[in-house]
């Protein structure tokens with residue numbers, strides 16, 4: 110994949126998602142559609158965005174019992190997204206069944222610890238230890254379950270790459286130097302994430318909220 114930026118089109122507005130994607134399409138490697146978009150437009154919306162001819166990252170972060178997740182993945186199968194997310198915390202059987210239910214061309218990646226959380230948030234959910242420990246543990250689980258990779262922050266991606274040389278490692282929560290952080294807590298620059306071993310980067314607001322999204326995407330791609 111020559112351009113490793115997937116732009117997160119986090120909007121419930123289909124026309125806006127299409128307009129944004131059309132503007133930035135030559136400066137990104139793919140489009141990420143998440144819960145906000147899917148809740149508003151469902152599979153028809155995803156098909157509509159697929160007409161732009163860029164790989165689709167369908168970020169639904171599925172997390173339920175194995176049977177329910179497998180049936181959901183099956184129901185999404187005809188969309189054949191390039192990448193599909195599930196939560197690693199759903200456990201080994203859920204991850205195995207999600208992978209088994211996915212089309213062969215779809216990479217299933219497991220979200221480890223959301224980039225909007227820090228060690229204090231983790232402790233509040235009853236998990237002791239550092240973000241690093243939590244990501245390592247869930248990355249091992251994901252690898253053993255046979256999914257294609259994980260989602261983690263740029264703080265943990267170097268260790269994840271060392272532990273999983275062939276893993277497809279997705280890093281969201283990236284910000285150009287000095288960029289507004291918003292609700293993210295574990296952020297690094299796009300360049301640092303790539304240098305530390307990220308396979309692809311997810312970039313939302315630094316592109317979509319920019320006055321000139323096209324220029325913002327080009328500028329970020331230019332730092333890689």
Ligand SMILES: O=C(O)c1cc(=O)[nH]c(=O)n1[C@@H]1O[C@H](COP(=O)(O)O)[C@@H](O)[C@H]1O
Pocket residue numbers: 117119143168194220222223224225260261281282283291293311312313314315
């Ligand atoms: O799975 C994800 O894509 C994801 C995982 C995570 O830990 N943190 C995270 O921010 N994301 C997604 O990455 C995107 C980040 O958006 P920005 O913060 O606007 O760049 C959003 O679409 C999130 O849903």
